[in-house]
Amino acid sequence: MNSTPQETIQVTLGERSYPVWIGRGLLDDHARWQAVLRGRHALVISNRTVAPLYLERVSRGLDGLRWSSFLLEDGEAHKSFANVGLALEALATLSATRDACVIALGGGVVGDLAGFTAACWMRGIDFIQMPTTLLSMVDSSVGGKTGVNLAAGKNLVGAFHQPRAVVADIGTLDSLPAREYRAGMAEVIKGAAIGDAGFFAWLEQHADALAAREETALVQAIATKLRYKAGVVARDETEQGERALLNLGHTFGHALETAGQYTALLHGEGVAVGMLLAGRLSERLGMSTQADTLRLERLLKAIGLPVGVPAGFDPEQLLALMRLDKKNTAGTSRLILWRGIGQAQIVSGINEAEVLAVLREACTNA
Incomplete structure (x- = not known):
């Protein structure tokens, strides 16, 4: 049965x-x-x-x-x-x-x-x-x-x-190959990081079971993530406001994917690294603490996801790609950052020098 x-x-x-x-x-x-x-x-x-x-x-x-x-x-x-x-x-x-x-x-x-x-x-x-x-x-x-x-x-x-x-x-x-499975888990983690600190804590507690593909935990994780997303889509179908929060890590991540010609990183891997870069920028802007970023980094590592920019990426090129991101509006840069786990926020008018500093540090440490 x-x-x-x-x-x-x-x-x-x-x-x-x-x-x-x-x-x-x-x-x-x-x-x-x-x-x-x-x-x-x-x-x-x-x-x-x-x-x-x-x-x-x-x-x-x-x-x-x-x-x-x-x-x-x-x-x-x-x-x-x-x-x-x-x-x-x-x-x-x-x-x-x-x-x-x-x-x-x-x-x-x-x-x-x-x-x-x-x-x-x-x-x-x-x-x-x-x-x-x-x-x-x-x-x-x-x-x-x-x-x-x-x-x-x-x-x-x-x-x-x-x-x-x-x-x-x-x-x-x-x-599904292990690498692609882990990439999918990045999106589950992202949902918790955006708007559900309790779910984030649950993921921390069940990271080993999820990494091992234990089915009861897996179905619960998928369903919890999708209930959250379904609610957001119902309230903001065409991304005029709240739905943009679902893009935490995506502007950084898409730039990494594009710069790597869609071969260096899987989408979920780009999102994982992108979330950490968004967390570090949030820290730099005084919105969140290092403790939040470290919790995210530990969870990503527990699942087996990358947490650093691959070697050989150019920060200026990444910034140029981020400028083209479709989430920007009327010439104003817009990123999804956070005030800690479960508290994502749309932030406009970010000084590009701050973004570039985060990218330079990440590329230097690659």
Whole structure:
């Protein structure tokens, strides 16, 4: 008998509300997710690593539909306009109508690109998120952010387009490499660091169990993070205010990812280092204490995440990339900093010299 706990989180957005199902074996629970398919056509977007593992299981739930698949190469570098164009051509070949559905089977790259493809086809069709990485389960699959990268920066082109459902089958994490699993835990930690000091303390207490992928702790961690995110998305869907707090560490992290050409750091690793840099900047500005930053550093280390900038990065280049970050407004730099664990804050008008000093110190210590 399957003793793995299951959770359902509801993202409440009026007519666009949707469930997030968390548990083991959900890809095979066809009746559950078939219920949200409204038309006769489906395009499964996946990648060449994930598809051999899970596409056949999903395809058994598509009996009676006209469907096809579009497979990306694996990696952030393939979240591109060129691949969106190819995915749209796949929908055209399928003769997909306005009630068609795109199914995103994979991690964050697949989910972002599939969602953007769905947002573009006939000005918006349904899509279902089937995240297969911890990072995508706890972050990118929920909230409707979709998009692609440009050479100039990450996620500069995109749309808000909510899924019809999120099917988070934790059984897919069995095949997830340890490094990618740890990268996903960075987003769990981030949620606690932003707005839930009690959850942060729980993570500290259960760090060993989470590092070992103990399922009861894992499901609880995923569900707690997603309840928090679902509440934020419901209150601020298009990131006009509170939702921006979810970007703690992201402006630093995206700059690191871009400077490393999306190969030096995984997204979650960039977020981990970025959160620490945000913590150090908060310290420097007198907003928080060193004790807060050290607690964060210890938790990241306990999970096995990096806590330093890789060698060879240039602080001036990182600052230039941060200037381009889409979270900035009207020429004013804006960062998510904190006043201690669980107390993130949007801060505008930060002196760039302070940011550069933090980057220089981090790069010198690399």
